[in-house]
Amino acid sequence: MKIFTSPQIRKCDAFTIENEPVTSLALMERAATACAGWLSRKFSGETVYNIFCGHGNNGGDGFALARLLYHKGCDVNVFMDSAQNLSADAEINFKRTKDISGIEFSDFSKVNKFQFEKESVIIDALFGTGLNNAIEGKSAELIKVLNELKFPKISIDIPSGLFADEVSDKNSVVFKADETLSFQFWKKAFLHAETGQFCGKINILDIGLSSEFIENEISDSFVIDEGLVREIYRPRQEFSHKGNFGKTVIAAGSSGKMGAAVLATQAALKTGSGLTFSLAPQCGYEILQTTCPEAMFLKCGQDFITSFEVDQDVILGIGPGLGTERETYNALLAFLKACDKTLVLDADALNVIAENTDHVNLIPKKSILTPHPKEFERLFGTTENSFERLNLAKDKAKQLEIYIVLKDHHTQIATPEGKVFYNLTGNSGMAKGGSGDVLLGILTSLLAQNYSVKEAALFGVWLHGKAGDFAAENHSKEAMIPSDLIAELGNVFKYLNSSQ
Numbered sequence: 001m002k003i004f005t006s007p008q009i010r011k012c013d014a015f016t017i018e019n020e021p022v023t024s025l026a027l028m029e030r031a032a033t034a035c036a037g038w039l040s041r042k043f044s045g046e047t048v049y050n051i052f053c054g055h056g057n058n059g060g061d062g063f064a065l066a067r068l069l070y071h072k073g074c075d076v077n078v079f080m081d082s083a084q085n086l087s088a089d090a091e092i093n094f095k096r097t098k099d100i101s102g103i104e105f106s107d108f109s110k111v112n113k114f115q116f117e118k119e120s121v122i123i124d125a126l127f128g129t130g131l132n133n134a135i136e137g138k139s140a141e142l143i144k145v146l147n148e149l150k151f152p153k154i155s156i157d158i159p160s161g162l163f164a165d166e167v168s169d170k171n172s173v174v175f176k177a178d179e180t181l182s183f184q185f186w187k188k189a190f191l192h193a194e195t196g197q198f199c200g201k202i203n204i205l206d207i208g209l210s211s212e213f214i215e216n217e218i219s220d221s222f223v224i225d226e227g228l229v230r231e232i233y234r235p236r237q238e239f240s241h242k243g244n245f246g247k248t249v250i251a252a253g254s255s256g257k258m259g260a261a262v263l264a265t266q267a268a269l270k271t272g273s274g275l276t277f278s279l280a281p282q283c284g285y286e287i288l289q290t291t292c293p294e295a296m297f298l299k300c301g302q303d304f305i306t307s308f309e310v311d312q313d314v315i316l317g318i319g320p321g322l323g324t325e326r327e328t329y330n331a332l333l334a335f336l337k338a339c340d341k342t343l344v345l346d347a348d349a350l351n352v353i354a355e356n357t358d359h360v361n362l363i364p365k366k367s368i369l370t371p372h373p374k375e376f377e378r379l380f381g382t383t384e385n386s387f388e389r390l391n392l393a394k395d396k397a398k399q400l401e402i403y404i405v406l407k408d409h410h411t412q413i414a415t416p417e418g419k420v421f422y423n424l425t426g427n428s429g430m431a432k433g434g435s436g437d438v439l440l441g442i443l444t445s446l447l448a449q450n451y452s453v454k455e456a457a458l459f460g461v462w463l464h465g466k467a468g469d470f471a472a473e474n475h476s477k478e479a480m481i482p483s484d485l486i487a488e489l490g491n492v493f494k495y496l497n498s499s500q
């Protein structure tokens with residue numbers, strides 16, 4: 001699904017109004033209807049909705065929502081700044097609502113003394129995508145008060161105070177939502193840590209904006225939705241044999257760090273690789289042969305890897321637990337100098353490359369790099385925030401013709417064509433040593449099975465996160481461990497097969 005910027009969303013709005021039989025007021029009604037439906041499904045009939053309306057169209061959504069909830073039989077209070085002029089559509093919806101005797105209207109200034117009912121919900125319809133500056137004055141004071149209230153908080157379209165496409169100033173006042181009901185599109189602000197922390201759970205509501213516009217408008221940012229994953233996924237053909245599913249080699253591990261090699265190898269096996277090998281030092285022989293009996297062992301060193309030479313017909317994933325021995329580093333640099341095949345590079349392999357700024361030029365084109373933020377920084381330098389980090393990743397992916405998987409809560413994949421794909425699966429239960437090793441195994445296995453590099457990156461990151469979500473459901477975010485991700489891969493593939 002494409003991600004649009006605020007100006008593109010405005011264009012989409014205008015295009016829809018111009019080319020379809022719908023007015024801007026009718027679009028507002030659709031938006032408010034979608035919110036009213038969502039809220040009445042979410043909350044009980046006892047709920048009292050306290051809707052805080054700004055003076056633009058976000059406030060207009062709020063006024064319309066108040067009327068629609070009231071007509072569904074709900075208790076509703078509306079708060080507004082009586083001194084402000086309203087936008088045209090907000091004014092019409094204000095007028096349609098103000099004479100409903102069952103809805104109580106109050107000025108923002110009354111919020112401090114207001115007796116909120118026990119079953120209250122706070123709705124933020126103060127500012128939407130039209131915000132053009134940090135919020136100050138009365139509205140800022142109001143938001144500070146609302147943020148202290150212990151009721152469920154819902155933002156309409158976007159939490160007030162956030163910009164859709166960029167980071168806000170650290171000190172700016174932002175409404176802190178438990179859930180955000182947003183219209184039609186994901187916004188970048190939902191997907192980055194600095195801004196996403198204000199949004200709570202994101203719910204994208206379809207309000208029927210022009211599909212013609214959505215199809216034709218160019219965007220370089222996307223979210224990986226399940227539709228895209230299903231397009232990529234190829235169920236296994238019955239008339240097939242192990243030779244059809246590639247050869248995966250996981251080059252990982254050193255004395256004391258063989259667990260990383262085990263996790264990556266098991267993940268490769270469970271992702272469907274035809275033949276799987278662990279390239280590891282002798283000290284890992286018994287460990288790997290015992291924990292991964294389906295994988296073959298390629299000995300390359302005693303306590304650490306001293307050579308990365310493999311046959312030409314394999315796909316190689318390198319990095320987990322390699323350690324920091326000079327000999328391993330030199331062997332890897334020598335290997336990279338001679339290699340022109342796609343690789344998956346993670347962890348210590350990235351640290352070798354980060355040692356010298358020229359080393360990035362040794363990365364074979366079309367390789368996948370999977371840095372966490374610290375590894376990314378070591379490779380490409382520091383940035384002010386995650387928006388800038390992603391811009392740098394985009395530049396580097398283009399310049400080096402590689403795929404950069406920037407690991408995060410919403411992992412971002414930057415492609416050589418200058419596109420960015422945000423992943424929506426995964427959870428904080430995965431924030432544990434070993435999760436990244438599993439990802440390397442999955443990605444390498446998919447490449448070996450002949451998925452294109454882009455497909456492997458998108459599908460692999462999604463699979464990894466989905467396995468994490470299943471693991472969290474079954475074990476809790478606290479108790480789940482990276483091995484559980486591997487165990488859940490089977491359920492993820494079953495899920496893809498059963499709901500074809």
Ligand SMILES: NC(=O)C1=CN([C@@H]2O[C@H](COP(=O)(O)OP(=O)(O)OC[C@H]3O[C@@H](n4cnc5c(N)ncnc54)[C@H](O)[C@@H]3O)[C@@H](O)[C@H]2O)[C@@H](O)CC1
Pocket residue numbers: 009010013027028031054055056057058059060061087126127128129130131132133134135136156157158183207209
């Ligand atoms: N995207 C869509 O397709 C639809 C959008 N609608 C709503 O319309 C909203 C956008 O409406 P608007 O463009 O009117 O924008 P807002 O409702 O965000 O309001 C912005 C208003 O506040 C002013 N303003 C901006 N920054 C300010 C600041 N820091 N302090 C004080 N005033 C400030 C602006 O000049 C403008 O008058 C969306 O977020 C959404 O809620 C829906 O009504 C219908 C469909």
Ligand SMILES: Nc1ncnc2c1ncn2[C@@H]1O[C@H](COP(=O)(O)OP(=O)(O)O)[C@@H](O)[C@H]1O
Pocket residue numbers: 347371372407408409410411425426427428429430431432433434435436437439464
């Ligand atoms: N809060 C989170 N939400 C979603 N995914 C997460 C979260 N924290 C970590 N992950 C995922 O877990 C993996 C961690 O990788 P990494 O930091 O390399 O750990 P490791 O030490 O296991 O190699 C990444 O794929 C990352 O996206």
Ligand SMILES: [K+]
Pocket residue numbers: 058124125126127128155156157158159160
């Ligand atoms: K809002």
